[in-house]
Amino acid sequence: MKTIIEPFRIKSVEPLRMTTITEREQYLKEANYNLFSLKSDDVLIDLLTDSGTSAMSTKQWAGIQMGDESYAGSPSFYRFESALKKLAPFKHIIPTHQGRAAEKILFSIVGGKGKVIPNNTHFDTTRANVEATTAEALDLVKKEGLDPKLEHPFKGDIDLVRLRELLSTRSEDIPLVMLTITNNSGGGQPVSMQNIRETKALCKEFGKPLILDACRFAENAYFIKLREEGYAQKSPKEIVQEMFSYADGMTMSAKKDALVNMGGWLALNDDELAMHARNMLILTEGFPTYGGLSGRDLDAMAIGLEEVVEEDYLNYRITSTAYLGNALDRLGIPVMKPIGGHAVYIDARAMLPHIDPLQYPGQSLAIEMYRLGGIRTCEIGTVMFGRQADGSEKAAQMDLVRMAIPRRVYTQSHIDYCIECLQEVNANKHRLKGVTISWEPPMLRHFTAHFQI
Ligand code: F0G
Numbered sequence: 001m002k003t004i005i006e007p008f009r010i011k012s013v014e015p016l017r018m019t020t021i022t023e024r025e026q027y028l029k030e031a032n033y034n035l036f037s038l039k040s041d042d043v044l045i046d047l048l049t050d051s052g053t054s055a056m057s058t059k060q061w062a063g064i065q066m067g068d069e070s071y072a073g074s075p076s077f078y079r080f081e082s083a084l085k086k087l088a089p090f091k092h093i094i095p096t097h098q099g100r101a102a103e104k105i106l107f108s109i110v111g112g113k114g115k116v117i118p119n120n121t122h123f124d125t126t127r128a129n130v131e132a133t134t135a136e137a138l139d140l141v142k143k144e145g146l147d148p149k150l151e152h153p154f155k156g157d158i159d160l161v162r163l164r165e166l167l168s169t170r171s172e173d174i175p176l177v178m179l180t181i182t183n184n185s186g187g188g189q190p191v192s193m194q195n196i197r198e199t200k201a202l203c204k205e206f207g208k209p210l211i212l213d214a215c216r217f218a219e220n221a222y223f224i225k226l227r228e229e230g231y232a233q234k235s236p237k238e239i240v241q242e243m244f245s246y247a248d249g250m251t252m253s254a255k256k257d258a259l260v261n262m263g264g265w266l267a268l269n270d271d272e273l274a275m276h277a278r279n280m281l282i283l284t285e286g287f288p289t290y291g292g293l294s295g296r297d298l299d300a301m302a303i304g305l306e307e308v309v310e311e312d313y314l315n316y317r318i319t320s321t322a323y324l325g326n327a328l329d330r331l332g333i334p335v336m337k338p339i340g341g342h343a344v345y346i347d348a349r350a351m352l353p354h355i356d357p358l359q360y361p362g363q364s365l366a367i368e369m370y371r372l373g374g375i376r377t378c379e380i381g382t383v384m385f386g387r388q389a390d391g392s393e394k395a396a397q398m399d400l401v402r403m404a405i406p407r408r409v410y411t412q413s414h415i416d417y418c419i420e421c422l423q424e425v426n427a428n429k430h431r432l433k434g435v436t437i438s439w440e441p442p443m444l445r446h447f448t449a450h451f452q453i
Contacts, residue, residue: 007312032450044374050342052255053406067296076295083302088244090267092274097292099253100125102266110175111135119178120158121186148336148347153227154192156183167206180213181220188340190223200246209248215256219341222314237309259304349399357395359434373421
């Protein structure tokens, strides 16, 4: 059979509330045109994020019942630790309530004035956590990763020439090297095994640990299976194990590829670093065998980690995301290519060339998709990254709108509806205008800024 079906059936349904364009225009006004400020009841198809929005399986819900809520030494923690070590056998596994808590702990220890953290592309919370310590977050994705139109199998790869240069000139300022797999802010593009291996070799040469920001590790592994020579016959699990074998630690948001609604962890091999991390954990998250989570969350993560590397799941996941992206491509809507694992990224700058980047074409497009179809998406562009440390404004490298696909949540007809909506937006795109920011906070402005249209 050619058709790849959802490898699950629906047992429990969550009704969607239908709204009209007139109602949505009012909701937009009330939200100051910031889609983060909408009530989710007023959203029809929510593609704001793939984070924490997964549908859990019957097995995970059963696991929730097994949760042991002991303060210390809960069996739920040991089930989680054992499931994770089957994929990523790091010495110290430190649960946190979500990914950014792991980042906060890690960078509070290794960051600080004069330090620099290289990464392919820092996600916004990662960058903010690095910068909050006054360290510098440096993006070194290879140049192919910055061209939205270019077809290339591994646009998430880090530029090893620039990384070597940095390590050679500023070695003492670099506490660790990071790789984000898949590269979320760069379009959900994967990092090749060869790049991970070579980054590790470089880190070894300069005596630096390699830490993976591994939120979407399973999707990255499946792309390696599909696209990298020598991996077609390997199971996703084997590929995941090899990926982690090159790393000295990881930060993780379990809200992505652990298929749960809340959770994360920091994993490390270094005893000294882990000791400091656990001390910080106790201050801010909780005791090291629960770290800001309930025992039941740990059980759900343990089971999610088994399910996320199943081949049928990953095949459906990657194929269904590409289904949306390829359909938009056929309509002539510029999308970041090739289609990423967890999201389709529309190149709003190319789609709306009449809107100056400093008038936020991505935000304008995202507003219109909600107005017309009730679809909520996320701008990843000049609103998110345009504000400079000195308060000035600069166009981001790209102006993208991300349609993130929650895992196991929407069916093909939901996606067909989105395609139809975008077709209509595209037909009238010349009518869209830029937006201005009327209020913004000093950092992470995209979450709360007010816009005017
Ligand atoms: N790293 C990456 C690559 C991410 O995509 C995220 C979250 C985090 C770290 C932080 O994890 O949310 O659990 O604290 N990304 C979400 C998104 C929010 O919508 O892409 P968190």
